[in-house]
Amino acid sequence: MTLKAVAAATGMRHGNLNHHFGSVATLHSALFSRMAQRLSTRASEAVARLRRGESSAEDVVDLVFSTFVETGCGRLIGWLAAAGEQDALEPIFASLRGSVEAYRAGEPAGLPNAERGAGPIALELICHALTASLVGERLEAATHMPPGSLRRLAIAQLIALRAT
Secondary structure, three states: OOHHHHHHHHOOOHHHHHHHHOOHHHHHHHHHHHHHHHHHHHHHHHHHHHHOOOOOHHHHHHHHHHHHHHOOHHHHHHHHHHOOOHHHHHHHHHHHHHHHHHHHHOOOOOOOOOOOOHHHHHHHHHHHHHHHHHHHHHHHHHOOOOOOHHHHHHHHHHHHHHHO
């Protein structure tokens, strides 16, 4: 992705994008900051509804999967990680850290963070959603699993981790 290609695709002038972003790396960072902010807000709302009994594990998993799979966020993360662009990924990791810390504030005292609660749940969901966005259909086919298996496994894991 180049600033010229983005300008052409959006009908903007290259000079305008260059003025606002300066480089494609800065554009990536801005995109990730925006995606991370949206995901964090939506996930926080979904977790709050789940804790109040107003939604299900399926609703939370659907939200995470739709963010990673349907928006292209997962493919962008995979591409930047493969390209060694770790700094460009920092906004999503910062948002994730903040979300996990906020979720932990609502958990019972003394909950072992590495075994149960927000950290393992977030890690499970994001790993499944990221895998689904990158190679999900082919991985499910190669392992003789029906389509949607990664999503169903994520739901089962969320339910199991919340129960322990």
